[in-house]
Amino acid sequence: xxxxxxxxxxxxxxxxxxxxxxxxxxxxxxxxxxxxxxxxxxxxxxxxxxxxxxxxxxxxxxxxxxxxxxxxxxxxxxxxxxxxxxxxxxxxxxxxxxxxxxxxxxxxxxxxxxxxxxxxxxxxxxxxxxxxxxxxxxxxxxxxxxxxxxxxxxxxxxxxxxxxxxxxxxxxxxxxxxxxxxxxxxxxxxxxxxxxxxxxxxxxxxxxxxxxxxxxxxxxxxxxxxxxxxxxxxxxxxxxxxxxxxxxxxxxxxxxxxxxxxxxxxxxxxxxxxxxxxxxxxxxx
Numbered sequence: 001x002x003x004x005x006x007x008x009x010x011x012x013x014x015x016x017x018x019x020x021x022x023x024x025x026x027x028x029x030x031x032x033x034x035x036x037x038x039x040x041x042x043x044x045x046x047x048x049x050x051x052x053x054x055x056x057x058x059x060x061x062x063x064x065x066x067x068x069x070x071x072x073x074x075x076x077x078x079x080x081x082x083x084x085x086x087x088x089x090x091x092x093x094x095x096x097x098x099x100x101x102x103x104x105x106x107x108x109x110x111x112x113x114x115x116x117x118x119x120x121x122x123x124x125x126x127x128x129x130x131x132x133x134x135x136x137x138x139x140x141x142x143x144x145x146x147x148x149x150x151x152x153x154x155x156x157x158x159x160x161x162x163x164x165x166x167x168x169x170x171x172x173x174x175x176x177x178x179x180x181x182x183x184x185x186x187x188x189x190x191x192x193x194x195x196x197x198x199x200x201x202x203x204x205x206x207x208x209x210x211x212x213x214x215x216x217x218x219x220x221x222x223x224x225x226x227x228x229x230x231x232x233x234x235x236x237x238x239x240x241x242x243x244x245x246x247x248x249x250x251x252x253x254x255x256x257x258x259x260x261x262x263x264x265x266x267x268x269x270x271x272x273x274x275x276x277x278x279x280x281x282x283x284x285x
Contacts, residue, residue, distance in 0.1 A: 003186050004032050007121040007150075009039035009114050009140055010078055012071025015127040019155045020082035022280075023125040026153070026161065028088055028099035030187070034125070036082075037104040037114040038075040040068060041139045079103055115140075118148040123183075128156040131275050141274065145255050151183035151284040154274065160249075162280050165189045168248035169196045169223075170239045170269070173206025176254025179284040181212060184252040185219060187282065194223040195246055199238050200230030236272035243279055255283040 008023045010016040020036060027034035083090060083101060091100040106114040118124060124144045132138075144152040164187045171177050188194065194216060198209050209225055216223045228238055243251055255270045273281060 003030060003122045005121050006032050006034040006123045006125060007115075007118050008034055008036045008125045010036060010075035011039055011041045011140065012073070012075040012078075013127075015157055016075055016078035017081055018157055018159075019125065019127040020078045021085055022155050022159060022161065023153075024082045024086040024088045024099075024101060026125070027101070028086055029161070029163065031097055031099050032122075033091070033095060033100045033102075034088075035102055035104045035117065035121070036079045037106060037117075038072045039106075039114040039140060040071075076103065115143050115148060118144065118150050121150060124148070124150050124152040126152055126154060128154045128277065128281075129274055130157065138274075145283060145285040149285065151180065151282060154277075154281040154283055156278050156280070159278065159280050162249040163189050164250055165192050166247055166249045167192060167194055167282075168239070168243045168246065168251050169194065169212065170251060170253035171196050171198050171209050171212050172254070173202060173208060173211075174254050176256065176285055178207060178212075178254070180252050180254045180282060181215065183284045184282045185216075185221075188221065192221070194221055195248065196223050196225045197239060197242050198225070198227045199235045200228075236269040236276075239269070240273065240277055240279075248279060250280045250282060251277065252282045255285045 006023065006027050008020065010020060023034055023036075082088070088099055088101045089095075091102055104114065104117060106112065106116065126140050126144055129138045129141060141152065141154065144150055164184070167184065167188060169177075169181055169184075171181075196209055196212050202208050209227070213223055213225060226242065228242060230238065239251065239253075242248075251273070253269070253273065256268070270283070
């Protein structure tokens with residue numbers, strides 16, 4: 001399936017300008033539509049009536065609403081700035097065979113949050129959380145991969161535009177890595193040079209790398225396989241180092257083959273890449 005309908009949530013944080021420009025540049029290159037809107041990641045507010053004076057609740061609520069309004073305004077500025085820089089046409093309805101964009105507001109009869117639109121999008125583009133420790137910085141990635149079950153292009157700050165001409169596929173034989181490979185296939189350029197990287201020994205019960213090679217072959221794609229020695233707790237660093245060594249312009253990988261709790265407590269490949277990768281990543285769960 002060709003990528004034609006992309007969703008880009010903005011939270012009104014500092015990274016929004018960069019990811020909005022990156023997303024529109026990418027959508028324009030592949031002649032896709034990209035819908036942009038504000039995703040309120042501050043979460044609901046719950047009050048315990050006898051815990052504090054009513055006036056305190058009112059002040060807190062007013063402050064939170066002002067914060068939401070300010071973040072919405074900044075998100076909209078990021079959208080407008082990206083439109084001006086990329087000269088992406090703004091449309092009000094479906095177009096075909098050309099890049100376009102629109103600003104979508106949530107909180108109406110159609111959706112409760114902007115990410116509800118993800119149910120019928122081909123791809124999400126979101127900012128990488130990096131080493132930001134704020135829970136809100138991770139909530140969008142979590143929502144994209146788990147709650148909405150959509151493939152996501154994760155864009156680190158300052159990432160250069162990618163044409164998917166030199167993708168690196170991080171393969172561990174899991175269902176997640178297979179989902180990522182399927183999702184990325186339509187993004188590869190016609191002359192893409194695909195490298196499949198496996199780190200360490202293949203695990204019993206998982207798809208061997210030959211299956212990934214065969215899948216690409218059925219889609220008339222040649223690929224090179226590289227198997228690298230593993231070291232404890234360095235798998236992600238090995239993948240990222242290899243990506244730079246071969247000049248990869250993106251990394252394709254499954255997200256959270258282990259549980260999120262395990263990765264949060266002990267670290268893992270997904271967690272490391274979300275924090276440290278300077279290359280765009282196509283992730284799927």
